[in-house]
Amino acid sequence: MDESSATGIVFSIQKFSTEDGPGIRTTVFLKGCPLHCPWCHNPESLSPRPELVWHALRCLGDGACLKACPEKALTRAGSVLQIDRKRCIACGICVEECPAAALEILGKKMTVTEVMAEVRKDSRYYEKSGGGVTFSGGEPTLQSEFLRELLEACRAAGLHTALDTCGQCRPETLAALLPGVNLVLFDLKTLDRDALKRFTGGQLDLILDNLRLADSRGIPIWVRVPVIPGYTDSPANIEAIARLVGSDLRHVERLDLLAFSNLCLAKYEQLGMEFALKGSPLFSPEEMLALREAAERAGAKNAVVSGPMRSNGPA
Numbered sequence: 001m002d003e004s005s006a007t008g009i010v011f012s013i014q015k016f017s018t019e020d021g022p023g024i025r026t027t028v029f030l031k032g033c034p035l036h037c038p039w040c041h042n043p044e045s046l047s048p049r050p051e052l053v054w055h056a057l058r059c060l061g062d063g064a065c066l067k068a069c070p071e072k073a074l075t076r077a078g079s080v081l082q083i084d085r086k087r088c089i090a091c092g093i094c095v096e097e098c099p100a101a102a103l104e105i106l107g108k109k110m111t112v113t114e115v116m117a118e119v120r121k122d123s124r125y126y127e128k129s130g131g132g133v134t135f136s137g138g139e140p141t142l143q144s145e146f147l148r149e150l151l152e153a154c155r156a157a158g159l160h161t162a163l164d165t166c167g168q169c170r171p172e173t174l175a176a177l178l179p180g181v182n183l184v185l186f187d188l189k190t191l192d193r194d195a196l197k198r199f200t201g202g203q204l205d206l207i208l209d210n211l212r213l214a215d216s217r218g219i220p221i222w223v224r225v226p227v228i229p230g231y232t233d234s235p236a237n238i239e240a241i242a243r244l245v246g247s248d249l250r251h252v253e254r255l256d257l258l259a260f261s262n263l264c265l266a267k268y269e270q271l272g273m274e275f276a277l278k279g280s281p282l283f284s285p286e287e288m289l290a291l292r293e294a295a296e297r298a299g300a301k302n303a304v305v306s307g308p309m310r311s312n313g314p315a
């Protein structure tokens with residue numbers, strides 16, 4: 001075996017990703033996050049543990065899962081299967097018994113070797129496109145030892161690595177990981193200390209310390225701002241972030257303005273969670289371009305807009 005048998009909880013390995021760094025990439029999503037952003041696009045990433053989800057459209061309603069569950073964690077209310085998450089231990093017995101593949105465990109324990117076997121399958125695409133592997137989540141630094149070994153394994157295999165982080169981690173943890181990282185994708189939501197704490201639980205000073213730490217190591221950084229209606233979309237917020245990256249930091253290569261997406265709604269429903277931005281409209285291209293112009297006026301050298309946007313007319 002050429003890699004460690006260290007294990008972590010992975011909730012997805014996405015191939016042919018083109019939005020998580022340069023070139024064609026494989027993005028490895030690690031489970032667990034210290035923040036609770038109301039707009040989170042990956043609600044399945046929040047808990048560090050594997051979780052059971054129910055796909056309503058596939059369900060036959062035959063009740064095989066209810067009979068199979070040893071923890072009595074499942075009940076039916078009309079046509080809806082309810083999962084008592086305090087009782088469910090994600091053992092997967094109901095998944096095995098379901099005749100319709102209507103149940104699924106999100107989050108799988110994997111070894112470094114298993115992850116690398118998946119990642120290596122697309123090596124030739126990375127080489128041709130200038131791509132590589134991105135570690136995302138959740139917040140991947142939460143599984144720091146697993147991540148450190150994955151980064152080491154990528155380096156040994158000659159693969160470009162990107163770390164997608166919200167910066168909410170101990171500086172010592174980040175410092176130990178950075179030697180294996182070729183690009184940092186740093187999520188920066190707002191520079192309003194109180195709003196950040198209130199909406200996400202994040203600590204702005206810690207996050208900025210970590211951003212400066214990454215910058216001090218000379219690693220290229222893409223700062224990524226989720227542009228969220230009512231939370232982070234004010235021109236004042238975008239300009240403040242643009243001023244910070246344009247003046248204080250030396251290795252920020254681009255500022256990504258990621259337009260709010262509501263494509264995650266189905267995931268919230270499968271997990272029995274509320275999506276706080278359920279009724280919020282998408283931004284128009286004009287609104288996003290106006291924010292990009294504001295960012296460039298404030299000093300961002302390379303501001304890039306992406307994400308779903310509405311066409312003409314009301315959302």
Ligand code: SF4
Pocket residue numbers: 052068069070071072073074087088089090091092093094095
């Ligand atoms: S995963 Fe296990 S504990 Fe959870 S509902 Fe299914 S059978 Fe019950």
Ligand code: SF4
Pocket residue numbers: 054058059060061062063064065066081097098099100101102103
């Ligand atoms: S076993 Fe599967 S198909 Fe049957 S009720 Fe349960 S979830 Fe639905």
